[in-house]
Amino acid sequence: MIDISRLSPIDPYVRMMKLQKEASFSGKWEDIDNVFTYIAVGNADFIVNGISYHLHAGNIIIIPPYMTHVIISNSMEPFVQYLMHFDFYECPERKGLVHKNMLEEQQPVIPERECVLDDNVIISEIPEAERNQIVLRYLNLLQEFNEERPGKELILKAGCIELLVNALRNRIEVKEKSSRKKSKSWIHIENAMEYIMNADLSEDLTNESIAGAIGVSANYLTSIFQMYLGIPLHKYIVNVRIEHAQQLLLSGKVNVTEAADLTGFSSIHVFSKTFKSIMGISPSQFMNETVTKKKEVNFYVD
Numbered sequence: 001m002i003d004i005s006r007l008s009p010i011d012p013y014v015r016m017m018k019l020q021k022e023a024s025f026s027g028k029w030e031d032i033d034n035v036f037t038y039i040a041v042g043n044a045d046f047i048v049n050g051i052s053y054h055l056h057a058g059n060i061i062i063i064p065p066y067m068t069h070v071i072i073s074n075s076m077e078p079f080v081q082y083l084m085h086f087d088f089y090e091c092p093e094r095k096g097l098v099h100k101n102m103l104e105e106q107q108p109v110i111p112e113r114e115c116v117l118d119d120n121v122i123i124s125e126i127p128e129a130e131r132n133q134i135v136l137r138y139l140n141l142l143q144e145f146n147e148e149r150p151g152k153e154l155i156l157k158a159g160c161i162e163l164l165v166n167a168l169r170n171r172i173e174v175k176e177k178s179s180r181k182k183s184k185s186w187i188h189i190e191n192a193m194e195y196i197m198n199a200d201l202s203e204d205l206t207n208e209s210i211a212g213a214i215g216v217s218a219n220y221l222t223s224i225f226q227m228y229l230g231i232p233l234h235k236y237i238v239n240v241r242i243e244h245a246q247q248l249l250l251s252g253k254v255n256v257t258e259a260a261d262l263t264g265f266s267s268i269h270v271f272s273k274t275f276k277s278i279m280g281i282s283p284s285q286f287m288n289e290t291v292t293k294k295k296e297v298n299f300y301v302d
Contacts, residue, residue: 004168006116012160013090013153015097017138017145020081022246026231026239028070028193032097033085034117035063036163038126038134041080044073045229048121050186055123058131060167062122065110070193072229078280082138086160088116124170137162185224188216192225196237201244201263207233241265242278249287256283 015033021041043056047070048063055061063069073079087094091111126134141159144152191214199205210233211218225233241263248259260271275283 002117002120002122002168002171004165007161007164007168010088010116010161011090012157012164013087013095014084014141014145014156014160015087016083016085017142018083019139019142020083022073022079022243026070026072026236026243028068028190028197030066030068031063031085033065033087033094034114035069036084036086036160036167037061037063038082038138038163039080040082040131040135042073042077044071044079046071051121053121053123058126058128060122060124060126060170062117062124062164062167064117064119064121065114067119067121068190070190072231082135082142084138084141084160084163087114089113090157122167123172124167125172126166126170130166134163134166186228188214188221189224189228192221192233193236196240201241202261203264205237205264210237238274239278242275245271245275245283246279246286249283256287259283 037060039055039057039059039061041057043054046053046055046061046063049067049069053061089111094111094114137159141156141163144155144159192210195210195213196205207218207222211221214221222233225231225236229236231239245259245263248254248262249256254262256272257268260268263271265271265274272282275286279286281289
């Protein structure tokens, strides 16, 4: 158990904040900083260094730097995360680091004073009566993060500490779903996910081609994907295509037809139908809704 008093001397630096909403969600990350995630809606499996935790709305998870983690959400409701990337101590050297996924990159040395969590993953359960307060605190901090106003960094420091204290106050012991750290099967799954992440999604991407690229049979790969992640491999590929399509549409640099082509769909009809089945809205509606996203956040803060 981590003693809350260990937070007394911290001087946090908030590097990134983001409200993320997806109909389905999957991916693999390794971050340069501590990652605070509050799950507002939905549920997902968080697999951190090969150990899986099934988390749901009201849970907080804090992951220390450079811990490889996979997130899989495949529920019928949207998956909404409130993310905050932070250092426990502000220093000129790390303040200059840019937030990005560190997979396949050389890891810088982590300063000893950043090891406040002792490589522990923190899981919390916020009481239902307090969840609206957590949301309001986060949205106010998100507004501060996105604006340049006097005292911004002080408010972010104070808000970060408040969120961390709430997480430690409500820490729970979650039964580990399973350990895959030394499993050969899990290594094959990670290799497949990495291959898909780096693939040209405009090209044909089949179970057979992925399995061949990582040196296993298609039947074996599809079997372990379903067993470990609870999602068929082909559906995971479709989810990755749709997630990439969302990013392309949000960039404002492509239209719906171009997004369909760049993510490997055979036609605009198939793309639109698949997009709507996963996201609940058409690609055009998705683009229109994102225009008002910032206004909606400001509305809830006010």
